[in-house]
Amino acid sequence: xxxxxxxxxxxxxxxxxxxxxxxxxxxxxxxxxxxxxxxxxxxxxxxxxxxxxxxxxxxxxxxxxxxxxxxxxxxxxxxxxxxxxxxxxxxxxxxxxxxxxxxxxxxxxxxxxxxxxxxxxxxxxxxxxxxxxxxxxxxxxxxxxxxxxxxxxxxxxxxxxxxxxxxxxxxxxxxxxxxxxxxxxxxxxxxxxxxxxxxxxxxxxxxxxxxxxxxxxxxxxxxxxxxxxxxxxxxxxxxxxxxxxxxxxxxxxxxxxxxxxxxxxxxxxxxxxxxxxxxxxxxxxxxx
Ligand SMILES: [Zn+2]
Numbered sequence: 648x649x650x651x652x653x654x655x656x657x658x659x660x661x662x663x664x665x666x667x668x669x670x671x672x673x674x675x676x677x678x679x680x681x682x683x684x685x686x687x688x689x690x691x692x693x694x695x696x697x698x699x700x701x702x703x704x705x706x707x708x709x710x711x712x713x714x715x716x717x718x719x720x721x722x723x724x725x726x727x728x729x730x731x732x733x734x735x736x737x738x739x740x741x742x743x744x745x746x747x748x749x750x751x752x753x754x755x756x757x758x759x760x761x762x763x764x765x766x767x768x769x770x771x772x773x774x775x776x777x778x779x780x781x782x783x784x785x786x787x788x789x790x791x792x793x794x795x796x797x798x799x800x801x802x803x804x805x806x807x808x809x810x811x812x813x814x815x816x817x818x819x820x821x822x823x824x825x826x827x828x829x830x831x832x833x834x835x836x837x838x839x840x841x842x843x844x845x846x847x848x849x850x851x852x853x854x855x856x857x858x859x860x861x862x863x864x865x866x867x868x869x870x871x872x873x874x875x876x877x878x879x880x881x882x883x884x885x886x887x888x889x890x891x892x893x894x895x896x897x898x899x900x901x902x903x904x905x906x907x908x909x910x911x912x913x914x915x916x917x918x919x920x921x922x923x924x925x926x927x928x929x930x931x932x933x934x935x
Pocket of ligand 1: 902905906922923
């Protein structure tokens with residue numbers, strides 16, 4: 648499932664083809680991708696708008712729209728929020744060429760096409776007039792200045808939840824998913840069932856550092872491709888899967904200590920770890 652590095656990679660590769668373009672029309676093949684509004688409402692909302700900016704927030708790609716209106720600057724045209732979920736992809740294409748397989752939504756631009764391709768159909772391509780409110784629940788961006796070692800330590804100190812579900816919680820910290828949480832906990836030497844409030848200041852500092860480092864390296868390698876779904880908009884796989892230290896490596900020796908890595912279930916998610924490098928917490932809290 649695409650996480651921050653895969654979404655950031657996608658954004659970087661489509662941005663220049665989108666910003667400044669005007670939307671001439673929309674084609675919708677799978678209406679549920681629109682997240683609750685109908686094809687006509689979506690098409691009316693976006694048609695005629697110019698894409699002012701393309702940014703990322705957590706695992707969302709956000710396209711801010713401007714409709715031509717009074718004055719030279721036009722008027723707010725709402726935003727498109729794109730969530731790739733399991734298998735969503737953005738593709739830039741040429742007009743008049745055949746739509747790609749599994750395309751759910753396409754925007755016809757004044758130059759080219761934007762296709763949202765999604766085999767599993769869980770992805771969303773939503774037009775909204777309240778993007779800020781829609782994204783307000785999200786925690787800080789791990790690569791932003793707001794994410795500091797002291798913020799992380801204080802935030803962990805106030806929570807009793809297990810580390811794994813807490814780091815997966817987008818309201819706590821934005822953008823991480825199953826892969827990068829497992830990798831970060833391993834590199835920080837933290838067991839996934841450690842209660843957040845028991846993480847020492849030094850350990851929180853280390854976790855902060857490895858989260859940043861892992862995400863930056865994963866972006867540099869254009870994300871991780873391991874399940875056949877994620878490829879960049881240019882059709883290339885990412886390369887960070889070759890750096891995995893624990894994810895999907897159960898049964899193989901830990902690169903640090905040599906003990907066989909294991910896979911357990913934590914909060915319904917397959918979780919990969921080394922029980923020597925990530926010792927189990929002595930006493931588990933009753934709630935998480
Ligand atoms: Zn180990």
